[in-house]
Each structure stands twice: as structure tokens, then as C-alpha cells.
Amino acid sequence: MTNVVDITDLRVSFATDSGTVRAVEGVTLQVAAGEVLAIVGESGSGKTVTARTILGLLPETALTSGAVLLTRKDGSATHDIVTLRGNDLRDVRGRDAAMVFQEPSTALNPVFPVGWQIAEGLKAHSRISDKDARARAIEILRLVGIPDPEHRVDHYPHQFSGGQKQRIVIAQALVLDPGLIIADEPTTALDVTVQAEILDLLRSLPRDFGSAIVLITHNMGVVADLADRVAVMFNGEIVEQAEVRTLFSSPQHPYTQRLLDAVPRVGGRRLRDRVRVADELEPMAVDESATPVVEASDLRIVYPGRLRQPAFTAVDGVNLAIRPGEVLGLVGESGSGKTTIGRAIAGLTPVSGGSLKVHGVEMLDVKEKVFRPVRKRIGFVFQDPATSFNPLLTIAQCVAEPMVVHGLAPNPDEARPRVDELMEAVQLPKAFGDRFPHELSGGQRQRASLARALILGPELLIADEPTSALDVSVQARVLDLFARLQAELGFACLFISHDLAVVDLLAHRIAVLHRGVLVEEGTGDEVLGAPKHPYTQRLLASLPVPDPVEQAARRETWRNLRAHG
Amino acid sequence: MTSTTTGAPTGVAPPEPTTPATPAAKSRRSGGHLGSYLLVRFLLIFPTIFILVTTVFVLMRATGDPITASLGGRLTRAQLDERIAEAGYDRPILVQYLEYLGNIFRGDFGTTISDNRPVTEVVMTYGAATLELAFYALLVALLVGIPLGRIAAARRDKGVDASLRITGILAYATPVFFAGILLKLIFSVWLGWLPVAGRASTDAQIEIQRNGAGTGLFIVDAIATGDPAVVLDVLEHAILPALALGLLTGGIFLRLVRTNVIGTLSTGYVEAARSRGVNERRLLRQHAWRPALVPIITVIGLQVALLLSGAVLTEKTFEWKGLGFQLVQYLLARDFVAVQGLVVLLAVVVALTNFVVDVIAALVDPRIRY
């Protein structure tokens, strides 16, 4: 079989303010025609740099050595991209290999119709009339599943949904009929149900269009779903290459093993059970009869409209309760209202209707004066570790802030002993207290964030997607710590996440939100083991599992659900 | 003006809403809000004008009445009081303010003290000259700023870019009147190629008055006379003022175009187009240019204010008898009714221009159009 790409001893380094940095160190790999090769790795592993090298798309600060041989689909020409310049390089781009980007909303030009943008690629490689280009654009839009393409071809990107935009980006690549499509995290920006649709489309490409795919991803579920072969990258090197089933069933390299180990799985062993066994803690039963820490009934939250936009109902008649010591997992896709509920409980977003009681205080039309004492008993962990700390204060000052605000310490220095205690609890060295936020890694910052949330010993913790910005292995560590602390300290918790598997690891009960409505609630086994609501079923079936064999079976379930839904 | 710092400082920034709108809310929001945008933008003209009129009124009247300011040294106290009472400046300030607003609403911007003419008439007489100058200057600025800005962005950090940037900064750093003086010195006095000042030579002016179209726009009038010599004369007079004001503004446009195009050249969609083999020339002229155009147009609109400030100085430098020249005369004569009237009228012009520019920007941006 011929290889579409043949990379030999590729090395890439970048100039930065702190000197030259090596991104890729001696990568050698091949992609056969019609094959799907997944390159997996965590951030900074060099996977994206490797993929971009295939199209010569690195910034000017990059220095590349080695060979990247790219062969045309019909086998008529082979070029070494590393040495190619100017018009020769331009000619290869799109024709021999085309790229699908991570973020469809930034990959599409907002001020041109999508049809025009598709035609631009065609015109770059052949003399084609506007009329023919348009016809080709319509045809390809139809093939990638855009309904009513004759009409939609003249629409602008903002008139399409996120999933449709990604289909258009794929169409832009496909229309040039390249032998290779490089998909860089093609579903990372998408919701899980949309992701399933896009993966389905990508899977059809080798078969229907004869294109090989290089898939760059950090998501092992996506790998299991799509790839024929996998290359695992770590520190700029490929540590392991194997056929997909082999890799998942018997990973050879220790890094691959750790990576696979760290991936959360639905129905896997619950972290809280594991933690208890390890620490020999008594399993703490949730007292069903205790007064709930949080109780919402018929909760409604509306973002008021402005002159040019209608009001938006983010949460519509939700009933839920969190009892002392209980972890409630709140799951939903973007726009489901899950974050809004978390913010309302913390008093960040006003409640518009119904009732929301937090520690017995009614949040509807609540006065800050009434709610302020309650704030002491609530901790909050934010999603983005990059912005959740004031960049001008040290970690210790940030963590001590709640104590100072509530008058438990006159200044951050007085609070230091307690801060150190918590730093230890979240497994950070005390010395880190004197560092500034940007001097900590994402995972470290998220642990410091947990320390800040817990410093006043709250009875309720709200965690809004606390690990979604982290790499898998870092996420595993933070989740483990989280479960441990919850078991030890016994606080109630609202754990908000888009990831069913993560929620399943931690939560006693799971609530599923869909467009502001709570569609299903129950224990993990109930909701994920035997989902009743069609949306939950679809959500669950859309989630790719990190096991190629099982995923193949689940794909059928998903197809059936989709056919009947 | 510090245009580079704030990107697109518009009053009503068209794109994203500030409320924590979820993606669902955004996608629902598409469809037919150009109309409402235009309406909101149009209504915003009125508070803008109102604020400026009020600011100018409060400032001007804070010091006292215009009669004393204008004729203070020349008349006795009693005579002054009589004139003040006659003009109604002894009434409560609020009454005067409301009357002033009412007058402006009816198109009455006051009557000058020094030569006793309605301000509107002054504008009619001299407005055309300023309009003509502003038009020439804008033409020069656009012809210089846009192509050079694009070249600088495309050749970023290369020699061409460096020299263009330095030129742009120099253009900004040179006061328009000093540029005018230098141009005069070189092209009129030393080389003797072009006239020193004025809008036309005396003969041409007589010819224009006799046979012109009477528009006040000398170039139109000159063409109407049908005499090529007159047209040439008018053009010769226009070259230096247009260059002085136009190059200054052009330097700012250059900077503006460069920054915005560099911004769009590094976006994901340009990168995506490049990855499909679209050539650099086309990336620059289409893919990066169109999206950059929206902020560019908006900021160019704000430069109208700068252009007017510059016009006042240019007119004085070249004795170009337009509104700016006239404004300076009234300033020197301490005729503050005239100054107030002219400033307020210019405020109206600026507010209207900004509205038109924002509408154009909205039409270019499909996110607002659809």
C-alpha cells in the first residue's frame, strides 16, 4: 500500500522569549492511503505541531528539520514539505492534504458567504468558472449533510449552528479531493451529541472519498471510535505506535498505560468508593431525611432581553435538592443552564421565579445583607484555572481572602497558618503560597482554588466544570483529591460538568439538564445504567468510550437511537 | 487621536451583546436586526448633539455674557448693560438655555456680534470652502493610507513596513500648520511652482463669480466657467492645503489599516484559507481585508473630527477662506456668539457623519445585516 505521508526524523523548535524550545524531537511516522491515524497526547506533546508541519503551517519562529514526504492522491507527485517554498508549497496545500480545524467558528470568515469560501479553495487550484464552483459547493454541502444547500450556500457562517459550521469546514477540505485530511481536535469545541454526528461524518470519509485522516486529539474515546492506528506522543516524541485494538488492550509504554488509566469511564469504579477503601474511611451514608442544603422548586432564571435581543430563559422550572454530605452531579451540554443554576446558588445570578433555598435562605429577591452570612458556608471552584486568581496577589493571599473578608483574620499574614493547613490538604507544598498564580500549572491552580473554597469549612461546595480545562492525567489527580476531601470533610457538593464519565466518578446522584429543563434525576446506576428519558439515552450513546470494541457496539446503539429519534 | 489603542471605539459597538448570553441565545438572535440597529443608532444622534450643545453652552456662559466679552473695553458699563438687556442676557440662565435649545431646534444658531450676521448665513457662505478642502484631504488620505497600510501589513517587519511606519508616525507628529508652512516654503517660495495661499488668484475669482455655477465649491464653479486656465488655477491652489491636511490624516489611516489587517491576517479563517492553498495576495486583498474593513470604517468615521480640527488650522495657514478661517477671525474678535454657533453646527455635522459611517460599517458586516 502506498503512503500518503511519510515523515522521517522530524524535528521542530521554536524561538521564544526564554530561548529556543524543542517541540518535536525525531518523529517518524507513515500514513497509508485511506487509513485513519490518530495522534494522541496531552497539551505540549507536539502533536499539533507535527500535524501542522504536514501542511507547512508553522509560524516563522519555527525551525524544522527532517523530511515530510506528501504524495498526491493519484500518486502523480511527491513533495518534501520541509524544503518546499512559495508557490510550490501553496499548490500542495489543500490539493494533497487539507486541514479541519478545532474551532469551526474561527475557521470560517464571518464576512463571506460559506459558498464563496468553499469556492476560494477550488479557484486556488484550478481554473473554474464561478458557476461551476458554486455548483460544486452546493454538491459538497449536500454530501456533508447541510440541508437545503442550494439556499444555504449563500448564507454567512453566523447563520449556522456549531455542528453545521464544522460540517462546512469539513466540506471546504473535501471539495479539493485531497488524499489526506488532517483533523486537529475536530470535535473538542463541540457538545457531545454534536460530536457524535461529526465523528460519524469523519468516519465516512475514507470510505466515500478515499481520503486518509490524521486525527489529532486528546480524547481517547474519539480515538477508539475513529482510528485504525494510534501514535502516542509525549514530550515531542512518539512513545508508542500500534493498531487501535492492540493499543487499548495491551498498551506497552508506561505513559500510554498511565494515560489510559486516567481516562474516566462511565460505569467504571467510582472514585469515592476507591478513596474509602484506600483510606479506610467509613462509608458515609447520606441522610435522606435531613434538611437539604439547597432546595429548588420550580426554579426559573431568565436573562433579561435588551432592545435588540429577546429575553432568554436559561433555567425553566427546575426542582432539585442537595442534602448534607451529598454530591449531586449536574450534567448538560452548553446552553443547558447548568452553570446558571450553580451561579444562582452562589448568589451571582438573580433568581427570576419559583423558589431557591440555600442554607434556608430564599434566594428569590434576596438582599445581599441577608445572604452575606450564608456566603461563609459556601465554597466555589471555577472552571478556568487561568483566570480564577487575581494575577497580582500571591496564592496565599488569594486563599486567605475569604478569612479576611469575613473578619476571621485581620490580614492575609495572620491567616497563613490556616492557609498552610489547606495547602497541605490539597497536596501543594506550603512554599507555593508565596508564588503568583501564573507560576503554577493549571492543575496546581485548580487545587489552590479548592483550598480557597474550603478554607472556611463550608457545608456546600459548588464546582463548575473544575477539570474541563485540564489534561486527562491532571484531571484524574484533581478528581481523586476532590473525592478524598469530600469523603473526609463531608461537605455537600454541586458538581457541574458536561462529561458524564467525570460526574459518574464522583456523584451520589446525577441530574441531567436539557435546555433549562431537568429531564432526569437519580443515582449514577439509575441514570447512566438505565436512562429513561430519550435525551439522556442519546447523550449517553453519543459519549464515545475509550475501548474500540465496546465503542463499535455503542455506535450501533447510537445509530438506532438516531434513526428512531 | 489615539486610534490604535482602543481598536474600534464606537458608541454603539455592533457585534456581541454584553449580557451573559449562552450560545443558544446567540443563535436565536439572528435574523433582521439591521433595522432596529439603524433605528437605535439614529436615535443616538440626538443625545449626542444635545450633550455637545449643552456642554458648549454651559462652558461659554460660565464666564459671563458675550456682550461684555466682545465689547468689554470699548463701551461704558451703562452702555454694556443696555446692550445686555436688549439681547436678553440678563435673564435667568435656565430661561436663556431653554430659549437657546428652542432656537437651535428651529435652525437658528444665533447672530454674530461683530458683523451682525446670522450664523447660518456665515455657514452658507463659507461652508462650501471647508467641504471642498475636507473632500480633497480625505481623498489624499484614503489614496495614501489604505494602499500603503495594506502593503505595510503584508510586508510586516520588513524594510518597507519599517519605513512606512516611520513615515506614518512622522505624519502624525507633524502639526498640520507646520507641514503647511514647510510645503509653502519649498513649493511656493523656493521653487515657485505653486501659489502661496488662497483658493484662487484674483482674476480667477472674478471669473468664477461672474460665470461660475455659484455653488461655492470652486472646482465645480471653475469647471462651469468652461475656462481651463481657471480650473488649473483653482487646482493649483488646492494642492498644498490638500496635501498638508491629507498626508496627516493619511498617516493615521495607514497605521489604522496596518494594525487591523495584521490582526485579521493572523486569524483562524485566514490560516484556514491559507491551508487550502489560497495565495497570499488574495488572502490580503479578500480574506483579511473585508473583515478588517468594519473596524477601519468605524475609526475612519471618528477621524472626521480630527479632519475638522485640522481644517481649521489648515485654513488659517493657507488663508483658505472657509469656516475654520472664519472661526479664527471671530475668535480673535472675541465674538463668542459666532464661535458658539459655529462650534455647535460643527458638532451636528460630526454627529451626522458618524451616524452615516456607522451605517456603512453595519452594511459591510453581514453579522449585522442578517
Place this chain on the structure above:
Amino acid sequence: MTDTSLPEVGLAVAHAAPPTPEHTSLWKRLPVVRHVRTSVGLQRTMLVTGLVLVLVFVVTAVFAPLLAPYGYAQLSSGDVNFGSQQPPSAENLLGTTVGGYDVLSRTIWGARPAILVIIVAVTLSIFAGVALGLVSGYFGGWVDRVLVVIADALFAFPSLLLAIVVAIVISGGQSSMWGGVMAAAISLSVVMIPQYFRVVRAEVVRVKAEAFVESARVIGAGHLRIMGRHVLRNSTRTLPLILTLNCSEAVLTLAGLGFLGFGIEPTAAADWGYDLSKSLSDVTSGIWWTAVPPGVAIVLTVLGATLVGESLNDLADPRLRTRRAAKAAALSPVTAVPGGVATDRVPGVESIDELEGPSDLFDENGPRS
């Protein structure tokens, strides 16, 4: 603008760069020093040239009495009158003006009112603008909307005309040195306050939505504490830039006022704009020495401030910043970090993420910076 889709090349990450309280020496942390150190090529040349010009301007203003051969209002040396419109000579190196003053001396003395106007105007407007922007952006509501409309209206209005109106109010026209300086400074403040207001407000609105401010709200911190401790200091990063550009604008507007006859009496101080307006008629008769020196002084002063401002702008914006190209020679083992690549993001921001890596790799080495 949208981020570049270069997750691992990370130009975009730099947006998140905090105002860098690093553990390096204080000297290297000072804004301008840090900028000079991190700049390369043209940007460095521009920055250094700008700084030199600004320095020359300041030195001239401070030491004017020592540098200038004569006083700004001196008409004669000893018993000999300079005479009017005399060409450059040994006596008057740059000739004399129509009023019989020494051009060189007046050009040097002219730096004084200019620098005074800059100091007074910038101080006034920065305090007022920042305070208004902070309160308006933080609390929002109808006060905010009204202030925004007012600021926008004033911002869009020709600044010179506004300055003229204010100058009339304050001085009623020409005046003494301090009268003229204050008139110009206050009129400039009126023009500049909206600029500071807009910029600070925009930053406050942005910072207010950041998680660390929300976090302070969740904790229950009061408004004053949030504004003072969390919002204000994180909202001032663009101020140095506007400040330098406003210095340019101050000099230009002062010159414009002087040129239109709203300057300072020649006997009270030297004013570049005023001298230029007087030189207008000289030029027609081919007398260049009265016009060129004050004009060049204005150009160089504005150029200096603008060059500094432009360079700061470029360096602050990762999209505009030039970086050194990778050098093959530098391919020594630089990747001390296990996840090396990460450092191609802006150092110190996200780079250390990989330190953590898989859990057993976690150590206490911390970042290398």
C-alpha cells in the same frame, strides 16, 4: 479579535498574560526597562529612539536657563538690540523673530510650558478618567450608560474646537504663563478624560467578568474591596500606552491653540505654536529660520512620545510583536521542562502546566523563571 487556532503554538495565550509580578529583579521589572529588554530589531530601535527624544525634551525643559543663550523675552544683548527678522549669525545662532527675539532661545524655553501642560493635563485627566471609568464600569446601570454617551459625544467631537471653547472660558484668550498653561491643561483634560474613561471602563467591564472577581463576590467581599483590591489594579495595563499617546496629543493641541492665537503672551513665556503663527507671514518672504526651529521642536517632541507609545502598543499585543527567529545554533538542550513544548507559549503563563504531567512526575521544582 479572535484567537489564532494555534493551541500549541500559543500566540493567543499571551492575551492572558498578567501584568507580570515576576520574581526577577525590580530593575528588570520596571515597565519601560522590561520593554526594552524584550524588544528586538525595529521595535527596539523605535523604542530607544523615542526614549532618547523624550529624555532630550525633559532635559531641555528642566535646564532651559542653562541651555538657552538668552531669555525668552530678551530683545538685546548688552546694549545691542538683536533687530527684527535677522538671519542666523554668531550673535543669534538661529536668527531673530519679527518681534526681535532670539529664535534659538525661544525654541529652548518653549519646552517649559509644553512639559507643564503635559504634566498638569495628564495628571488631571488620569485621576478623573480612571475614577469615573472604574465606578461607571463596575456598577453599570443608567449612570454608566449616560456617562458612556457623554464620553462618546465628547470623544467624537473635534478636540481642538473643544479646547478652544474651554480656553476661552478659562483665560478669555491670551494670558500669563500659568494662566495659559492652566487654560491649555484644563481644556486638554476635558478632551482626554473621555479617553481614559473609555479605556478604563472597557477594562473594568472585562475584568469584572473574570473568575477571580466573581470569586471575590462569592466570598462576600464588599464593593470597595473588590474595586480596590481586585479590579482597579488589573484594569490599568493599557494606561502607560494611552499616557504616552496623550502626551503627543497634548503638545499638538497646545501648539494648535498657540497657532490660533490662544497661546501665552510672548513676554510671559515662549510658546512654539504662537511663534509659528507669527512666522506665517515671514515664510512668504522666504524667511525660514523663524518657522523651522519651533516646528522641528514640536515634531521631535511628539515623535518621541509617539514612538514610545507605539512600541509599547506593539509589545503589549502579541499579534503585533516581533519575535526572534529560531536559530539552529541555539539547539542546545533547553528543554529542562519535561513537556518541553509548552514553553513555546508565553513563558510563565501556561508553560508550567506540563510540569505536573502524569501524576508521578509532579515535583516541586516549579517554574524556571
